[in-house]
Amino acid sequence: METSLVFTVRRREPELIEPARATPREVKLLSDIDDQEGLRFQIPVIQFYRHHPSMAGKDPVDVIRKAVAKTLAFYYPLAGRLREGAGRKLMVDCTGEGVLFIEADADVTLHQFGDALQPPFPCWEELLYDVPASQGLLNTPLLLIQVTRLKCGGFILGIRLNHTMSDAAGLVQFMSAVGEIARGRQEPSVAPVWRRELLNARDPPRVTCTHREYEEVEDTKGTIIPLDDMAHRSFFFGPAEVSAIRRLIPPEQRQCSNFEVLTACLWRCRTLALQVEKDEEVRIICIVNARGKFEPPLPRGYYGNAFAFPVAVTTAGKLCENPLGYALELVRKAKADVTEEYMHSVADLMVTKGRPHFTVVRSYLVSDVTRAGFGDVDFGWGNPIYGGPAKGGVGAIPGVASFYIPFKNAQGYEGLVIPLCLPSHAMDRFVIELDNILNNHTPPHSTFILSSL
Known part of the structure; x- marks a missing residue:
């Protein structure tokens, strides 16, 4: 992507969109999975849509604004405000005050963004404006939506959600x-289900599993990633790149998923690039969706947080000096930890330990959003040409997390794009480490580095 692209966005004043009809005035408790410290931040998503001839004369701002109001009548807690009670317990005061909405226009076309849309996006803060005083956790709108019309008739939808x-x-x-609803339905085909009590702590709480993801770890050698001089890059992994990495895996381990192989490889390359001392503990945290782990499964339509942060821990020396199969086995074991009992145990730990943050020190967190469905959200203009996370990182902590985003590159190869954020010198070393793995097996001039900013 052409990262030197600069354009002007003209925004109207932010407005509040209320539910289209009266909604219950009540207080709803979040679950004990929802209100952990590690989810108390805003998560930004961005969607790019082409002009569609069948929608000629329709204004995406107007269509989406009206549809949001009608949808909030069903998802009315999202129009409320968070409050905090005893024991840091979060709850939604369903006030019906509404969500923030911004109408905008940009003097740019989709074509100018280039063939390969992926993070980091040029001027993305202009496409999802950080309304002053809206970032806070409590007593602020839970959603911020910006719809930006483009010169070509396409548009960009930015949306920011309070992750709790x-x-x-x-x-x-x-x-x-x-x-x-934008396309004409009167109500959602999947009715929203609150039922947050399903993921509450037991009475009495009993922590039955090991949760090293919430350990308190001292940052003895200053290895939390610095915030200055950070490099943002996206890397493309198609069939050729994945095959090159799989050749490093012994035959008996090759039944593993692409997610597991890529995670093991990136964790190892990233640890080498950061030059962590051999005796220092390093961690990989894999986001695991637990919806299907329950018996019976969580109800269809449940829209609360239903995932875990299972972790694998080893030393930098063992990770970097052992073959890739060592890291792969650690990743697979961590993912396998997540069960229904594990989720109940996490909820119990939150209540007994004061809702701690997952461990950030020397941690790398990966989240696979390929099945989340961002690429299928259609407001009448068809599916987005990009839909998903607006950037890497978790909350105010850049460099800790990477998302695995489905992607088709300019040559038409389907695969994953993975944004990474590292200190500049470490990023240079990371590229060399990864290229050493890929260069013998991928075509000359491999395009696995897609963009940088």
């Missing part, structure tokens, strides 16, 4: 409902 309310699956469920 929903995970990626829950946010996509809401966005899909807006899309259905």
Whole structure:
């Protein structure tokens, strides 16, 4: 992507969109999975849509604004405000005050963004304006939506969600409902289900599993990634790149998923690039959707957070000096930890330990959003040409997290795009490490580095 692209966005004053009809005035408790410290931040998503001839004369701002109001009548807690009670317990005061909405125009076309849309996006802060005083957790709107018309007739939808309310699956469920109503339905095809008590701590709470993801770890050698001099890049992994990495895996381990192979490889390359001392502990945290782990499964339409942060821990020396199969086995074991009992145990730990943040020190967190459904959200203009996270990172902590985003590159190869954020010198070393793995097996001039900013 052409990262030197600069354009002007003209925004109207932010407005509040209320539910289209009266909604219950009540207080709803979040679950003990929802209100952990590590989810108390805003998560930004961005969707790019082409002009569609069948929608000639229709204004995406007007269509989406009206659809949001109608959808909020069903998802009315999202129009409320968070409050905090005893024991840091979060709850939604369903006030019906509404969500923030911004109408905007940009003097740019989709074509000018280039063939390959992926993070980091030029001027993305202009496409999802950070309304002053709206970032806070409590007593502020839970959603911020900006619809920006483009010169070509396409548009960009930016949406920012208070993560304590929903995970990626829950946010996509809401966005899909807006899309259905924008296209003419009177109500969502999947009715929203609150039922947050299903993921509450037991009485009495009993932590039955090991949760090293919430350990308190001292940052003894200053290895939390610095915020200055950060490099943002996206890397493309298609069939050729994945095959090159798989050749490093012993035959008996090759039944593993692409997610597991890529995670093991990136964790190792990233640890080498950061030059962590051999005796220092390093961690990989894999986001695991637990919706299907329950018996019976969580109800269809549940839009709360329903995932875990299972972790694998080893030393930098063992990770970097062992073959890739060592890291792969650690990743697979961590993912396998997540069960219904594990989720109840996490909820119990939150209540007994004061809702701690997952461990950030020397941690790398990966989240696969390929099945979340961002690419299927249709407001009447068809599916987006890009839909998903607006940037890497978690909350105010850049460099800790990467998302795995479905992507088709300029040559038509389907695969994943993975944004990464590292200090500049470490990024240079990371590229060399990854290229050493790929260069013997991928075509000359491999395009696995897609963009940088």
